[in-house]
Structure formats: structure tokens, C-alpha cells
Amino acid sequence: MTAPNPVNSASLQQRWQAFSSTAVRWFHIYANWLISISWRRFIVLSLVLIVVVAMVHDIPPFTWRYSEQVEARPRVVVMPPKPPKAPKASKNAQAPKTPESANDVDVNVRIGKDGIRITPRGAADAASASASAASAAGPEIEIKLPPGMGGEAVREALQQARREIAEALQREQESLRERRAELEQAAREAEEARRQAQAAIEEMTREQDDDPPMRTRTRRMGIGDFLLQLSWAWVLASAVIKYTYKGRVQAEVKAAQATETAEAESLKRQVVEARMAAMQAQVEPHFLFNTLASIDHLIETDPARASTMQKNLIALLRASMPSMREATGNGSTGLRDLGRELSVIRPYLEILKVRMEERLVTDLQVPDGLLSAEFPPMMIQTLVENAIKHGLEPKAEGGSLQLKAEIVHGKLQVTVADTGLGFGKAATAGTGVGLANIRERLQLLYGPRATLTVAENQPSGTVVTITVPYKTVEGTPL
Numbered sequence: 001m002t003a004p005n006p007v008n009s010a011s012l013q014q015r016w017q018a019f020s021s022t023a024v025r026w027f028h029i030y031a032n033w034l035i036s037i038s039w040r041r042f043i044v045l046s047l048v049l050i051v052v053v054a055m056v057h058d059i060p061p062f063t064w065r066y067s068e069q070v071e072a073r074p075r076v077v078v079m080p081p082k083p084p085k086a087p088k089a090s091k092n093a094q095a096p097k098t099p100e101s102a103n104d105v106d107v108n109v110r111i112g113k114d115g116i117r118i119t120p121r122g123a124a125d126a127a128s129a130s131a132s133a134a135s136a137a138g139p140e141i142e143i144k145l146p147p148g149m150g151g152e153a154v155r156e157a158l159q160q161a162r163r164e165i166a167e168a169l170q171r172e173q174e175s176l177r178e179r180r181a182e183l184e185q186a187a188r189e190a191e192e193a194r195r196q197a198q199a200a201i202e203e204m205t206r207e208q209d210d211d212p213p214m215r216t217r218t219r220r221m222g223i224g225d226f227l228l229q230l231s232w233a234w235v236l237a238s239a240v241i242k243y244t245y246k247g248r249v250q251a252e253v254k255a256a257q258a259t260e261t262a263e264a265e266s267l268k269r270q271v272v273e274a275r276m277a278a279m280q281a282q283v284e285p286h287f288l289f290n291t292l293a294s295i296d297h298l299i300e301t302d303p304a305r306a307s308t309m310q311k312n313l314i315a316l317l318r319a320s321m322p323s324m325r326e327a328t329g330n331g332s333t334g335l336r337d338l339g340r341e342l343s344v345i346r347p348y349l350e351i352l353k354v355r356m357e358e359r360l361v362t363d364l365q366v367p368d369g370l371l372s373a374e375f376p377p378m379m380i381q382t383l384v385e386n387a388i389k390h391g392l393e394p395k396a397e398g399g400s401l402q403l404k405a406e407i408v409h410g411k412l413q414v415t416v417a418d419t420g421l422g423f424g425k426a427a428t429a430g431t432g433v434g435l436a437n438i439r440e441r442l443q444l445l446y447g448p449r450a451t452l453t454v455a456e457n458q459p460s461g462t463v464v465t466i467t468v469p470y471k472t473v474e475g476t477p478l
Contacts, residue, residue: 034242035249042242046235053231069214265444294355309354316347335445337473338405338414339371341380345403348381352388359398360388366405373405373412374471376441382434383416383464391420391461399461411449412470419461423454435464442468 034042057063291313298306319340342364349362384401392399399419406413435454442450450468457463 031245035246053227057227067218312347312350319343335374336377338373338375361400363402370405372472387418391418395420411467413467415465417457417463423462
């Protein structure tokens with residue numbers, strides 16, 4: 001047994017792959033063209049295709065004719081000869097009965113002035129109708145008696161008539177037997193003629209088989225009928241492809257759009273986090289340097305306050321450094337509890353209260369039951385920093401800052417309100433990048449379920465409110 005050649009197998013596999021890839025590519029091209037046209041145009045093109053195929057399927061090269069020589073065998077029908085017909089009996093004729101003896105003859109005797117008439121029974125009725133019918137009914141005996149003859153003569157005449165009738169019936173029976181023999185002989189002769197005719201036909205058939213005659217026959221061949229059926233199948237398959245492939249393409253488009261949207265959101269999230277990281281890199285060193293300078297000044301003038309300020313700075317750094325890494329690391333948008341956010345805000349406000357002294361008054365209204373609520377990191381810190389930097393510090397007499405958390409209509413609402421100069425009125429007013437970043441992060445995290453509102457405070461200052469869905473850190477919605 002010869003082993004298969006691996007080179008030929010590899011070549012066949014490569015050819016098959018090339019053919020299949022080409023077929024798939026042309027299929028997608030045709031399917032894309034189908035879904036690009038309307039159903040009305042598709043129906044019109046299908047009708048045109050069917051009409052054209054119906055017009056050309058009987059002409060070359062789709063259909064052709066050719067001639068061939070075939071044997072011409074005549075059709076021989078054997079008809080046996082008809083047997084001879086039996087002679088027809090007269091309507092009024094009746095088969096004579098065979099008497100057992102002369103005394104059993106059934107006759108009618110009529111005695112009149114003309115003499116005595118004796119006829120068989122049944123023929124007497126017909127004899128009264130016509131003379132011809134009377135003669136066909138059977139033998140008839142007429143005896144004429146001379147005038148004045150008595151009863152003895154009548155009896156002798158009757159006996160003589162009986163004898164003559166019996167003899168006539170016997171002659172009739174012999175005639176019937178002769179006719180029957182003639183019919184049987186004719187049937188035998190007809191059967192013999194039929195056998196002879198059959199033998200002659202068989203002999204003729206054998207002679208034709210030895211040298212059969214030939215004739216020319218024209219036949220039609222082609223693929224026209226198949227083309228018409230193929231065109232119908234093509235139209236139906238195209239309709240199915242147009243209907244199903246369009247749904248597949250739409251699904252692929254939706255999937256591509258969803259992927260593109262996810263990538264865009266991921267890129268937007270990374271941009272937002274990069275902005276947050278850049279903002280923190282700009283703000284925190286400034287705040288840190290100012291705090292260190294204040295501690296250095298208080299060490300000489302008020303060591304107790306310097307020590308308190310130093311402890312608050314250490315607490316702030318211990319709480320804020322992990323928060324910054326979690327918020328800005330690898331594009332993370334992880335949520336934390338509200339208590340960890342307050343652990344950063346409290347030391348920050350204490351440090352600022354040391355620096356601003358009586359010019360800053362703070363009010364934190366966060367119930368203990370809300371400390372476990374989820375909240376995006378660094379948003380409250382951004383709002384507090386903006387309130388102090390752009391609202392309270394530029395104001396000569398300072399003011400108050402209120403941080404409040406509550407549940408409103410099933411959502412967590414955090415409000416930062418100050419009594420400073422107001423939004424955008426200070427010389428140190430920012431560009432609004434911080435608030436824009438918060439809005440983008442809320443949109444990425446919650447979509448339309450979260451909001452950020454900025455309003456004026458009375459009698460002065462700004463009120464910024466963040467509203468997010470209320471959930472605990474375990475993720476159980478309340």
C-alpha cells in the first residue's frame with residue numbers, strides 16, 4: 001500500500017483554504033450589496049432575472065438538439081379470427097320438445113265445417129295472426145273429412161295425425177343435431193386458422209430481428225430547464241441572505257458602537273483621572289508648604305498650636321495619601337465610604353482653622369448612619385478647597401463653611417456651602433476645571449442618576465450639591 005504524499009496533501013489543503021477564503025470574501029461582497037439596495041429594487045431585479053432566463057433557456061448554448069439512429073420495430077397486433085356466427089332463430093320460433101312417445105305430443109285439434117286441423121300448441125296462436133307465422137311455427141297437419149263421416153273416422157284421423165306429428169318432430173331433432181355438428185366443425189377450423197396465423201406472425205418477427213430496419217430520431221438536451229429552476233432558487237436564497245445578513249450586520253455595528261463607546265468612556269475616564277492627578281499635584285504642594293510655614297511660625301510664637309497643627313497635618317497625610325493612590329492609580333474609579341472622605345476633610349479644616357484663626361468657622365453635619373455610604377473619592381475635598389481658596393480666604397472677614405450629608409428621595413445628597421465672596425467673584429477665581437472634572441466623573445460612574453448643582457448662598461457665598469445613588473460599601477442598595 002502506497003503512503004500518501006505529504007507534499008500533495010499540503011498543496012491540496014492550501015488550495016482548499018484559498019478557495020474557501022475567496023468564496024467567503026465574495027459571499028460577503030454579495031451580501032453587502034444585497035443589503036445596500038432596497039426591497040423594491042431587489043424585487044425588480046429578481047423579476048428581470050427570471051424573465052431573461054425564461055427567454056433564453058430554449059436557445060443555444062443553453063439547449064441543443066441532435067439526431068440518432070434507432071431500430072424501427074413495427075407494432076404487430078395479433079387478431080385471432082372470429083368464430084362463425086350461429087344462425088339466428090326467428091322471434092316466433094320455439095324449440096320443439098322431444099316427446100318420449102307419440103302419446104305425449106302436445107297439439108291443438110280444430111274441427112270445423114272444412115274438416116279437422118291439427119297443429120302443435122303455441123303455433124295455433126301464431127297461426128291466427130298471419131299465414132307466414134303459422135308456417136314457421138312447426139309442422140301442420142290438415143285432415144279433411146267427407147261430409148257425414150262419424151266419430152270412428154275422427155278417432156282414426158286423430159291417431160294418424162299424432163303419428164305424423166311425432167315423425168315431424170323426430171326429423172326436426174335430427175336437423176338440429178346436424179347443425180350442431182356443423183358449428184363444432186367450424187369452431188375447430190377457426191382455432192386451426194388462429195394457430196396458423198400466430199405461427200406466421202412469429203416467423204415474421206424472427207425475420208425482422210435478423211435484420212431490423214433503422215430510423216432517425218431527434219432528441220433535445222440542455223440546461224435551460226435547470227437554469228430556470230436555479231434562478232428561482234437564487235432569488236429565494238438572496239432574499240433569505242438579505243433578511244438575515246442585515247440583522248447580523250446591524251448587530252455587528254451595534255457591537256462595534258458599544259466597543260467604541262466603552263473605549264471612549266475608558267479614555268475619558270483616564271483623561272479625567274489625569275486631570276485630577278495634575279490638580280492634586282498643583283494644589284497639595286502649595287497647601288503643604290503653607291502649612292509647614294505656619295507650623296514653623298507657630299513654633300516660635302505658640303508651640304501648643306504648632307503641635308496641634310502638626311498632628312493634624314500628619315493625620316491628613318496619613319488619610320489622603322492612600323486616597324490619592326486609589327483615585328488616580330491605573331484609571332481606577334473605585335468607590336469608598338463617606339467616613340474615609342471625612343477622615344481627610346476634618347484634619348484639613350483643622351489646619352486651615354489654625355491658619356485663618358477666627359476668620360473660618362466650620363460645621364460638619366454628617367450622621368453616623370451615613371458614614372458607610374458609598375461616595376466617589378476626592379470630590380468633597382475638591383469642593384472644600386474651592387470654597388476656602390476662592391470664597392473664604394479672599395474675604396477680609398472670612399466666613400463659615402458647612403458640610404452636610406442627608407438622604408433626599410432615596411439618594412445621598414452632600415452639600416458644601418460657604419459664605420464667601422460667591423462663585424466667580426474673587427480675584428483668585430479658577431477656571432472651573434475642578435467642577436468640570438467632577439461632572440465628568442459622575443457621568444462616567446452613574447450616568448443620569450447623579451447630578452452636580454451650583455447655586456448662590458444667602459446672604460452671600462456659594463452652595464454646591466452632589467447627589468448620587470445611596471448604597472452601602474457592601475453594594476446593597478437601600
